[in-house]
Amino acid sequence: MALDIASLRKEYTKEELSIESVNHDPLTQFLSWFDEALAADLPEPTAMVLSSATPDGRPSSRVVLLKSVDDDGFVWYTNYQSRKGAELLSNPHASLLFFWPELERQIRIEGTVTTVSPELSTQYFHSRPFESQVGAAASPQSQVVTSREFLEERFAAVTAANAGRENIDKPEHWGGFKLVPSSIEFWQGRPSRMHDRIRYRKEEVQWVTERLAP
Numbered sequence: 001m002a003l004d005i006a007s008l009r010k011e012y013t014k015e016e017l018s019i020e021s022v023n024h025d026p027l028t029q030f031l032s033w034f035d036e037a038l039a040a041d042l043p044e045p046t047a048m049v050l051s052s053a054t055p056d057g058r059p060s061s062r063v064v065l066l067k068s069v070d071d072d073g074f075v076w077y078t079n080y081q082s083r084k085g086a087e088l089l090s091n092p093h094a095s096l097l098f099f100w101p102e103l104e105r106q107i108r109i110e111g112t113v114t115t116v117s118p119e120l121s122t123q124y125f126h127s128r129p130f131e132s133q134v135g136a137a138a139s140p141q142s143q144v145v146t147s148r149e150f151l152e153e154r155f156a157a158v159t160a161a162n163a164g165r166e167n168i169d170k171p172e173h174w175g176g177f178k179l180v181p182s183s184i185e186f187w188q189g190r191p192s193r194m195h196d197r198i199r200y201r202k203e204e205v206q207w208v209t210e211r212l213a214p
Ligand SMILES: Cc1cc2nc3c(=O)[nH]c(=O)nc-3n(C[C@H](O)[C@H](O)[C@H](O)COP(=O)(O)O)c2cc1C
Pocket: 044, 047, 060, 061, 062, 063, 064, 065, 066, 076, 077, 078, 079, 082, 083, 084, 085, 141, 142
């Protein structure tokens, strides 16, 4: 029997959001919601959907992990030769999305992407467990491979080549991206689908805060 998913409904009642209650700086507002997500013990609070697109505008999405936030952007790490890497290097327009259902919250972030310096990428690469460093170096991310065994042989070869070392050399094609936002929207679920949406939009050097209809 087909599941009647159209009849699944949920009322959102936890919190409210208004232009008066949010911080005037969206990064500060993000960090305040992020702290609440950490405090709520969510299963993957740093998981975010990254959407990139080809130069002719064909989009693709996947989950990556947020690794740092600073004054001007959101950072994650990946393989620059992966599908997303190639798309971001050829078209810097991208978006990030957090969905925290336990808090009835969504955050949508849009902007342009730059690469993180090789020095910072190396610093982060070496902070990862040895096996994760090996995995990143061994995997030709997004390429078609013949089998699981092919990947395991590459993992074993990189492990053997680095026996006795604490860290392996960061591959040149691996590193961070930073998304510098031009727009950030905070969505708080409310009863009767009358949700609160507050969007920050960058105008020249200033952030403009606006309420959007749900
Ligand atoms: C919870 C979760 C976290 C992930 N974190 C990352 C990450 O930080 N970096 C990364 O390259 N891939 C990460 N992945 C894998 C990506 O979703 C994706 O499968 C991979 O990067 C290849 O994507 P692409 O072929 O579009 O480049 C994660 C997946 C999940 C489900």
